[in-house]
Amino acid sequence: QAKRQGRNRAVSFQSEFVEGVSRRVQLVAELRQALERDEFVAVFQPLFDSDERPVALETLVRWQHPERGLLPPGEFIPVCEESGLIVELGRRVLDQAARHYRRLVDEGLPGLRVAVNVSPAQFNDELVRHVTETIQRHSLPPEALELEITEGLLMQDPERAIELMRQIAALGVSFSIDDFGTGYSSLAYLKRFPIDRLKIDRSFVRDLGSDEDDAAICNSIIGLAQALDIRTVAEGVETVLQLDWLRARNIDEVQGYLLGRPMPFEELLPLLLRYLERTREPALLA
Numbered sequence: 001q002a003k004r005q006g007r008n009r010a011v012s013f014q015s016e017f018v019e020g021v022s023r024r025v026q027l028v029a030e031l032r033q034a035l036e037r038d039e040f041v042a043v044f045q046p047l048f049d050s051d052e053r054p055v056a057l058e059t060l061v062r063w064q065h066p067e068r069g070l071l072p073p074g075e076f077i078p079v080c081e082e083s084g085l086i087v088e089l090g091r092r093v094l095d096q097a098a099r100h101y102r103r104l105v106d107e108g109l110p111g112l113r114v115a116v117n118v119s120p121a122q123f124n125d126e127l128v129r130h131v132t133e134t135i136q137r138h139s140l141p142p143e144a145l146e147l148e149i150t151e152g153l154l155m156q157d158p159e160r161a162i163e164l165m166r167q168i169a170a171l172g173v174s175f176s177i178d179d180f181g182t183g184y185s186s187l188a189y190l191k192r193f194p195i196d197r198l199k200i201d202r203s204f205v206r207d208l209g210s211d212e213d214d215a216a217i218c219n220s221i222i223g224l225a226q227a228l229d230i231r232t233v234a235e236g237v238e239t240v241l242q243l244d245w246l247r248a249r250n251i252d253e254v255q256g257y258l259l260g261r262p263m264p265f266e267e268l269l270p271l272l273l274r275y276l277e278r279t280r281e282p283a284l285l286a
């Protein structure tokens with residue numbers, strides 16, 4: 001009896017494993033097809049400076065699935081990374097960012113940055129070539145482009161990362177470290193990389209004002225970054241309490257649902273125009 005149960009369990013484990021693999025294989029096929037059919041769309045989330053002026057847009061990818069609707073990156077980015085499809089997807093996203101920068105300029109909104117997330121699997125010579133090409137093809141001012149990378153990428157092969165970052169930074173493109181605080185890098189170590197900004201992970205921002213440890217972590221990240229002349233950005237700002245706390249510590253930029261969710265460019269555009277009008281003429285607020 002016990003033996004049979006054991007065997008059944010082994011069989012069911014095996015079939016679950018096989019199912020998992022075949023689901024993944026199917027997903028890769030679907031993703032490949034989605035690239036062919038151009039089903040990936042970019043949404044944009046605004047970042048604001050300490051004067052509440054919009055200063056940047058983060059490009060975030062979504063999959064407009066024919067049956068399942070709009071899917072968040074968590075559902076497909078990991079498989080794109082494992083399968084190598086992230087390289088082609090990354091090209092499309094960078095292209096979208098450059099195109100929409102052009103739209104901003106055409107609409108009378110120059111001077112904003114566009115940020116693009118870059119996976120470790122994309123971080124190679126090919127990326128340097130593609131960034132160079134994109135800047136030229138779209139006449140994108142390199143200072144307007146920002147690449148968001150993670151601590152993990154820096155730690156994996158630091159020498160290689162520094163080399164590639166230097167090549168890209170030499171073009172005038174800037175780097176931010178995304179989800180900062182969740183990896184294992186020390187700020188002193190970060191000084192070796194050409195980094196312009198640290199984006200404090202939203203898990204530390206969430207409980208600001210109630211969790212003293214998170215407040216201490218945010219405090220020390222902001223303080224040390226300021227000392228090292230690296231700008232700070234807080235992600236996941238959802239409440240006025242969090243915003244006030246961060247502003248009181250002279251955070252450089254904030255991003256979060258409180259100020260603007262990721263949305264299609266056409267929806268974001270009127271909001272940006274309104275924000276800028278308001279901040280350009282503060283008298284209107286009085």
Ligand code: C2E
Nearest residue numbers: 060061072073093117118119236237238255256257258262
């Ligand atoms: P991320 O780069 O850290 O992007 C910020 C994520 O936090 C976004 O999730 C955004 O919707 C979410 N967020 C922003 N403000 C708030 C807030 O106030 N509260 C909460 N709870 N969440 C907030 P999203 O769009 O689901 O993206 C998840 C991750 O997927 C991104 O995290 C990024 O790592 C990755 N990703 C997105 N687009 C791309 C892409 O084009 N290429 C690559 N390689 N990765 C991407």
Ligand code: MG
Nearest residue numbers: 058117148178
């Ligand atoms: Mg990001």
Ligand code: MG
Nearest residue numbers: 178179199235
């Ligand atoms: Mg982030």
Ligand code: MG
Nearest residue numbers: 179201202235
């Ligand atoms: Mg994050």
